[in-house]
Amino acid sequence: MTATTRVPAADRRRQILDAAVRVFARQGFHTCRVSDIADEAGVAYGLVYHYFRSKDEVLDTLFLERWNVMVALIGQVDEQDLPARDKLYAIASFIVDSYRRDPELMKVIIVEVTRAANSFGRTHLDQIRLAYDRIAVIVEKGMASGEFRDVVTPQFAAMAFYGAIEQVLTGWIFGMLPTGDEEYERAKGFVIETIFGGLAA
Amino acid sequence: MTATTRVPAADRRRQILDAAVRVFARQGFHTCRVSDIADEAGVAYGLVYHYFRSKDEVLDTLFLERWNVMVALIGQVDEQDLPARDKLYAIASFIVDSYRRDPELMKVIIVEVTRAANSFGRTHLDQIRLAYDRIAVIVEKGMASGEFRDVVTPQFAAMAFYGAIEQVLTGWIFGMLPTGDEEYERAKGFVIETIFGGLAA
DNA sequence: ATGTCGGTTGACTGACCAGTCAATCGCACG
DNA sequence: CGTGCGATTGACTGGTCAGTCAACCGACAT
Structure with missing residues (x-):
């Protein structure tokens, strides 16, 4: 997507976490897709799995x-x-x-x-x-x-x-x-x- | 399964509802499958859909x-x-x-x-x-x-x-x-x- | 007995989606 | 400038499961 510019790993991780909060709050954990989180964060689908082992781990964190x-x-x-x-x-x-x-x-x-x-x-x-x-x-x-x-x-x-x-x-x-x-x-x-x-x- | 004997429709419906309570309590609504409810009730998969329009309707009821x-x-x-x-x-x-x-x-x-x-x-x-x-x-x-x-x-x-x-x-x-x-x-x-x-x- | 009606069966389908992975990109360093 | 490495990409796969449907069966009526 639009995550071409390099930023520190911690920032990118936080960017995904913050997006996840908004998506989970809006749609609920079970109803949302991982792609919704990626889209909300403006990041490719696979990058979520670079920073987190699973969808569950995002919420756990x-x-x-x-x-x-x-x-x-x-x-x-x-x-x-x-x-x-x-x-x-x-x-x-x-x-x-x-x-x-x-x-x-x-x-x-x-x-x-x-x-x-x-x-x-x-x-x-x-x-x-x-x-x-x-x-x-x-x-x-x-x-x-x-x-x-x-x-x-x-x-x-x-x-x-x-x-x-x-x-x-x-x-x-x-x-x-x-x-x-x-x-x-x-x-x-x-x-x-x-x-x-x-x-x- | 073993629902060959005819019983009044209300009884069969209740039989499925009671089974659903046990399954939902044990596994949770999202984690259980409709086939789990059917198995627990001792009834064929399709029969659940004869008495209820959807899995949701079972819980709603x-x-x-x-x-x-x-x-x-x-x-x-x-x-x-x-x-x-x-x-x-x-x-x-x-x-x-x-x-x-x-x-x-x-x-x-x-x-x-x-x-x-x-x-x-x-x-x-x-x-x-x-x-x-x-x-x-x-x-x-x-x-x-x-x-x-x-x-x-x-x-x-x-x-x-x-x-x-x-x-x-x-x-x-x-x-x-x-x-x-x-x-x-x-x-x-x-x-x-x-x-x-x-x-x- | 034979037919009918509706309860009952369970294999099948279509959709959905988490997680994988090979390819690509771009910064840093020589 | 290369070149290497880790960040980034997104198409693809495998599995799951809700809901459908055509066939089946058994009670009851005639």
Whole structure:
């Protein structure tokens, strides 16, 4: 196609990854063809296979490079000397901001990996679970310190917390919830109001 | 195969649907072949197409016949004269019991439809949204009556509530949360403790 | 018995697409 | 300028599978 000019290998690789995000977000992983990614990147079909062993590896790469950042973030947050409530807020903030910065990438990660339980979700189960476990640790400490009520298991609370956030992102992705910067900012507080404060009057 | 004996059309249709649930749960919709469904049902390949126009229609049928029951249930619950908290508990109970009764069917509905945002989730968006909207109505009434704090939008609370439940089911499906009748029963209360009561001490 | 109707069968087809590979291109270095 | 090597190209292949269809069969009616 039009990739005649030489550029550093890392740049070309990124060019393909970025194109893949757009294509996966638009058409979905299973429905798109590798040629769609190549076309979107302005690159020949075969070049995708020069940089990646398979179509799967493209998605694996996109998922891992983002998810690992999140897992690390959760760990860092937990190490800080903050009330457990604020730790959860920091995590909700990070996820919401990730969506705001690159909605297409977050859509792909959630729709094609995190929630694709029979394909990539299974492949990356351990990595996904790691995030849940780290959230559970935060909840557990919150209970130990008396900040949180000891009425549910930390694992359960972690799943409910993460599930609530992911569902809200899903709502944005499919236009079921209003979008926009103000909404995103409000949502951070809403998550904590709902899960920490509770709906009860 | 072994479908030589005549049975009523409705029974044969159900036989194929039941087989499809097992196959979809085991292999996933995209990964399984129509011949897998036929084999599992003990029926010839072509017979699947006698009862259904396409592979998609098999999943559509499974989803709709169960989801419509849930949407109706939410409507009925809302019409009852109950505290909003108890209404949410009734909905959580129904979903958890649905999973307990037929985990494979719930797995298929969640994994292949509800969370399959680029394929069937999109097709059935209106129907899925209907459930969320009805939950939001319950939350809204709870706020109007003063039972719930007016700190988040009803739509947001509905998404968080449903997202939390679905994530817990996902946890069971993939062995991330402990399973068993006692766990299922506890989970009903846990959902309300988390979303209604809140984690705050 | 014989015929009819519709449920049942499974081999076949057409389309699709991931991945391969031999040829080409263009930069860097002698 | 060559020449060599790695990036780049895109036509091709092999396999897969959804959906079709003509033949078959068995229950029931006459």
